[in-house]
Amino acid sequence: MVGVNQKKIRVAMIGYQFMGKAHSHAYRDLPFYFDVPLKPELKVVVGRNEEGVKEAQEKMGFESYETDWRKVIERDDIDVVDIVTPNHTHAEIAIAAAEAGKHVITEKPLALTVEDAKRMHAAVEKNGVKHLTCYNYRYVPAVQFAKKLIMEGKIGKIYHFRANYLQDFIVDPNFPLVWRLKKDVSGSGALGDIGAHSIDLARFLVGEITEVTSMMQTFIKERPIGEMTSGLSAKGSATEKGEVTVDDAVAFLARFESGTFGTFEATRFATGNRNKNKFEINGEKGAIRWDMENMNNIEVYFHDDPEGLQGFRLINCTEEIHPYTGAYWPAGHIIGYEHTFIHLIDEFFRGIAGDKQTSPNFDDGVKNQIILDAVEKSANEKRWIEIK
Template sequence: MVGYKFMGRAHSNAYRNLSFYFNTEVEPVMQAIAGRNEAGVKKAAEKMGWATYETDWRRLIERDDIDLIDIVTPNNAHVEIAIAAAEAGKHILCEKPLALTVEQADRMLKAVQKSGVVHMICHNYRFVPAVQFAKKLIQEGRLGKIHHIRATYLQDWILDPNFPLVWRLQKEVTGSGAHGDILAHSIDLARFLVGEFKEVVGMMDTFIKKRPIVETSGGLSAKADANHLELGKVTVDDTSAFMARFEDGAVGIFEATRLAGGNRNGNRFEINGEKGSIRWDMENMNLLQVYFTDDEAGLQGFRTINCTEELHPYAGAYWPSGHIIGYEHTFINLMVELMNGIAKGYSPVPNFKDGVINQAVLAAVEQSANTKKWVEISDIYKHKGNLINL
């Protein structure tokens, strides 16, 4: 694994606990972790259960005892590491968003396709049992033709103007702000549940344009010296919102912000079809609200399903009904698919192709925000030199 902070902890926990809950044909062995700070990566390796550590990710690529490279670095490092791993014949799991641009994402996709390695992108929210069950209801036609999706992803961790200028606020490192960091998840869930985007129109804004500069940043929980007066420019969005039309005729409304006070991780969606509706909220991730139009008059309304029964996807591997699971289990569920893919030689979804499409939707919204016009997703590929044959 390359990197060891927030996502490094989440992925490490999943590797450590996967075989406790699931039987897969291959099981992960935590051979080595890489990070530039030797003291930090050594401590992380000891705490999280990695057998060895390296201070240069290239050493992981060179090692014969490593088959899978897991990329949990800041976004600007994804493309170089992924392409090097693919050329060395290593399977790859990469955090989202896949890259900084559509061109980079396409290069990564071409590299894994050329080498034939197994690849996935870590959109872990797909693997919440309630979300998987929502997908099952939609596939079975229980909601009929889908008309609407409205999705929000609201956080508040940078609401304080004195929160420092961490890497997630610097375009050259992260690509975009709330747009690529969290709205990418909403886009992926919409593709998973509703279908492909056709066109979008959006807007993006930055409300706090300068923040304190710090020598090191700890991510979502970073702090700046109250007496530190040197400020740096925020070069990404604080908020992103857009409307969308889907290929199948559905319409959608999406919003993401990291300045919505009181929302710690408000990843939510509602989908409306001709026969019913579903609602989901990550902060109550085990619960799915479902409404069917053919319910008896007088008893109609949303019912709440606790998706912890054995028949709910992945839930049967954990605890008895009603004994809820948490955020960390979404990564375990994703790793199950990754291990099965490695065993059988295929790339489970979401994979790098999904990552490229997600990147194209992100790019289309950003282009729309700049031009104040509707943008077709297909035009992004044409505008970028018709890079991708989808």
């Protein structure tokens, strides 16, 4: 297993499309912005399509490429295995990597099922490797600052947490039947793809969820057979169609251990919303709002402001006092989506260097997976489900 005192950390990435691009960018830019104890060395990228993975290797800056992940897992010159493949492959790769003594990074949601998530968690714990589940929105500076305000008691006891994650990229009924729309590959639709982020933010900011009740709906039942191309784009057949087996939209209520009242919505049919990931938290002393489409800002309200001056104020979280921002530009010179992955990887590598498990980790991944499962079960059974 990797030694904690070495100056370089050697990375193998399994997969190379949307999230592969985000992760490889983070590895390349991390040492430029942060004084890191371990410098990433991009050893190998893996993909089934040789032409595609070779192009990715050259573009993303990896030393080599491979078409069989099993060969990579056994290599002596790999310290970290980063899994950015579809959800149904996470468990097998992550468990094999852990058993080979590699630290493991897995895109969210952690697995296809709760059972797989628990097996993954057991494997990394048994083998003493560090582990990361990529809930990157925790590491937006504004979200980190919101957490600080909450922990300092600035908004007092929290009454409400409400989250919406709204996209519209599959509104067109001719958008192809890609892996994200197949239950046996993705596990769920809007729920696991984007709702999982809202669940993780809720747990990070407010605490554990104890009970949920939900509804789910699929608007387009059949689509042309197709595949992802880049980002959230896809191409499909002109004639052949297949069944959509996941939700297009989900809404649920949640109760928290703290007594907080939670409301959640996730949909990929919110016309006009490209990536509207937002939350509002209402407490006895104030409130906090955040929206990913304006990710550098939070809005805060304090109940004890003088009468006539009360209202939400906008804070641009780019001052050096705000988390991570001192590594970048002068105040007001905003950062972007890609930097959330830099912060995520920075924390993880610091944890490896200091022999400390950081978060969000596989424990968070399992807990989020249990909530995803409960939300789906509630929709199917039309009742409240307790989170155990």
